[in-house]
Amino acid sequence: MKFIPIFEPNIGSKEIFYVNKAVRSGWVSSLGYFVEKFEKDFSKYCGRRHGVSVSNGTVALHLALLALDIGRGDEVIVPNFSFVATVNSVLYTGATPVLVDIESDTLNIDVVKLEEKITKKTKAVIVVHTYGHPADMGAIMKIAEKHQLKVIEDAAEAHGAKYKNKRVGGFGDISCFSFYGNKTITTGEGGMCLVNDEKINKKMLLLRDHGMRKEKKYWHEVVGYNYRITNLQAALGCAQLERLEAFLKIKIKNAALYKKLLKDVPWIILPVEKSYAKHSYWMFSILIKEGMGYSRDTVMKKLKEAGIDSRVIFYPISDMPPYKKFTGKYLEVSKKTAYQGLSLPSSTKLTEKEIRYICNTLKNL
Numbered sequence: 001m002k003f004i005p006i007f008e009p010n011i012g013s014k015e016i017f018y019v020n021k022a023v024r025s026g027w028v029s030s031l032g033y034f035v036e037k038f039e040k041d042f043s044k045y046c047g048r049r050h051g052v053s054v055s056n057g058t059v060a061l062h063l064a065l066l067a068l069d070i071g072r073g074d075e076v077i078v079p080n081f082s083f084v085a086t087v088n089s090v091l092y093t094g095a096t097p098v099l100v101d102i103e104s105d106t107l108n109i110d111v112v113k114l115e116e117k118i119t120k121k122t123k124a125v126i127v128v129h130t131y132g133h134p135a136d137m138g139a140i141m142k143i144a145e146k147h148q149l150k151v152i153e154d155a156a157e158a159h160g161a162k163y164k165n166k167r168v169g170g171f172g173d174i175s176c177f178s179f180y181g182n183k184t185i186t187t188g189e190g191g192m193c194l195v196n197d198e199k200i201n202k203k204m205l206l207l208r209d210h211g212m213r214k215e216k217k218y219w220h221e222v223v224g225y226n227y228r229i230t231n232l233q234a235a236l237g238c239a240q241l242e243r244l245e246a247f248l249k250i251k252i253k254n255a256a257l258y259k260k261l262l263k264d265v266p267w268i269i270l271p272v273e274k275s276y277a278k279h280s281y282w283m284f285s286i287l288i289k290e291g292m293g294y295s296r297d298t299v300m301k302k303l304k305e306a307g308i309d310s311r312v313i314f315y316p317i318s319d320m321p322p323y324k325k326f327t328g329k330y331l332e333v334s335k336k337t338a339y340q341g342l343s344l345p346s347s348t349k350l351t352e353k354e355i356r357y358i359c360n361t362l363k364n365l
């Protein structure tokens, strides 16, 4: 069996055709047919009015926070378990991140603990749909309404996932996506902010392009950024978006097979799917039960010896040097669970034979 990577982008003839068309058109920077098409099609897919494409998912979060006027003196609630971009985006604005613990099964923000961390300074919450499992948006939106908080969805890992039949990215004030090479659909590097509010949309467009309005070239109204995506990346995105539903079907089918084959392994905890959720299984991630004789790192080493790639799940934000000062009470679940988890190969190019081989390798440890 050849080496099985954790992820491979699924690039086919449609992608090559669209990118080729973009290259040949001469529109290789951020103006061009595919940028607007990608924004229109992706926002429609998620049930939002406007899409503002950007150069990656990290700056999507930064742009969203700026557009909501978040800055020095404000507190923003973030989960203590996520890719570090979630918390970094808050720090870029000068606001203070407030770390909240996670649920041990979905690995998403703990809604009860979230409400306990709200203070007079809390202005917003960034909700992450971790590994493709939607956060409990109903409960979160209720809390946000009660305390008048802005909600940003960090849906980088959850393209196409649904909360109660509504696609993620359609909740809260602004939602942010990443299209990095390992995401369910990719533009190489890239991201997008989705919004319904016309004013916020305009503000994001302004900030994305150095504070310059389309109607008055080289007149800069505010200090903005160059956070634009290119037409070439958007061309790739348009082709990938046409295949997203097919990718999701494969991911869900692969997850079901993993679950079926691993269900009787006593030291593995499988990912859950809550009754309100339609999981998109971006990364199929398992936890290693404590006290069963295997550590997460041993399992990963054994998989590697068998030619199988795997990936640690995220470390708790509060344990890493730049963020230790933001640690606080009640972070026990994230501080423990984060060291128990690993992601298994999750590409849409994975074959049934490969999944059976991975599961047999795990069973035989």
Ligand SMILES: Cc1ncc(COP(=O)(O)O)c(C=O)c1O
Residues within 6 Å of the ligand: 056, 057, 058, 059, 082, 083, 085, 086, 128, 154, 156, 157, 177, 178, 179, 180, 189, 190, 191
């Ligand atoms: C939850 C989350 N937020 C934000 C990002 C940042 O996206 P990017 O890598 O495109 O900057 C990622 C992943 O890469 C992510 O997983």
